[in-house]
Amino acid sequence: MSDPAVRTVDLVKQYEGGRIHALNGVSVDVARGEFFCIMGPSGSGKSTFLHLVGALDRPTSGEVWLNGRSLSSERDLDTVRAWEVGFIFQLHNLLPALTSAENVEIPMVVSKLRRRERRRRAEELLESVGLSHRRDAVAAKLSGGERQRVAIARALANSPGLILADEPTGDVDSKTGEQIMETLLAVRRQVAATLIVVTHNPRVARDADRVMEMLDGRLRSSGQL
Numbered sequence: 001m002s003d004p005a006v007r008t009v010d011l012v013k014q015y016e017g018g019r020i021h022a023l024n025g026v027s028v029d030v031a032r033g034e035f036f037c038i039m040g041p042s043g044s045g046k047s048t049f050l051h052l053v054g055a056l057d058r059p060t061s062g063e064v065w066l067n068g069r070s071l072s073s074e075r076d077l078d079t080v081r082a083w084e085v086g087f088i089f090q091l092h093n094l095l096p097a098l099t100s101a102e103n104v105e106i107p108m109v110v111s112k113l114r115r116r117e118r119r120r121r122a123e124e125l126l127e128s129v130g131l132s133h134r135r136d137a138v139a140a141k142l143s144g145g146e147r148q149r150v151a152i153a154r155a156l157a158n159s160p161g162l163i164l165a166d167e168p169t170g171d172v173d174s175k176t177g178e179q180i181m182e183t184l185l186a187v188r189r190q191v192a193a194t195l196i197v198v199t200h201n202p203r204v205a206r207d208a209d210r211v212m213e214m215l216d217g218r219l220r221s222s223g224q225l
């Protein structure tokens with residue numbers, strides 16, 4: 001059997017010298033190509049979990065394995081992150097003065113692609129999220145839904161095997177949220193990536209292969225479905 005895309009083993013994360021217990025021992029496997037959904041109340045540790053899985057931060061104890069490789073023995077998490085993980089945050093954090101295409105090109109600076117190839121790839125990605133017509137618009141002029149679709153295109157720039165989305169439909173109306181999720185699911189089918197989504201949206205959870213609930217820093221089977 002092949003290694004899971006993500007394996008966490010007894011993941012613990014504390015902040016402020018142990019005063020805050022964000023994760024209290026999370027062990028879970030996410031299969032390659034799985035759409036895994038995490039729900040749960042605010043402050044329960046969902047974002048912390050995504051940050052550790054996405055190599056944005058290191059755990060207090062426990063381990064994260066990506067495709068059978070332990071992150072604790074990786075010195076250079078920046079490289080892992082740049083090549084293997086695509087992030088979509090709630091507040092999309094695009095650079096407002098840059099155009100859609102320029103924003104999508106940002107992660108490609110680590111690649112060996114030349115400028116023209118980067119631009120071509122950015123245009124392809126924008127097309128895949130239905131935003132070709134907005135490629136030269138600066139991010140500041142885009143609607144919330146458009147920005148989030150640019151953020152999806154940007155997350156896919158280096159063809160990551162793992163896409164992590166932290167409440168991607170959190171700050172838009174429900175119709176826009178649906179468009180964002182449709183976009184995300186469509187691109188996931190195209191690239192066959194593993195998808196972990198944190199959401200409060202039951203519509204999103206219905207589409208998932210598996211839903212779990214984070215509560216007080218522990219992941220448990222969801223009773224919501």
Ligand SMILES: Nc1ncnc2c1ncn2[C@@H]1O[C@H](COP(=O)(O)OP(=O)(O)O)[C@@H](O)[C@H]1O
Nearest residue numbers: 015016020022041042043044045046047048049
């Ligand atoms: N960088 C940080 N420093 C201190 N405490 C943090 C930090 N990040 C998160 N926390 C705390 O850890 C707990 C879990 O937070 P978080 O993972 O953001 O939860 P969620 O995403 O489920 O809302 C909360 O109590 C939060 O205040």
Ligand SMILES: [Mg+2]
Nearest residue numbers: 046047048166
């Ligand atoms: Mg959060």
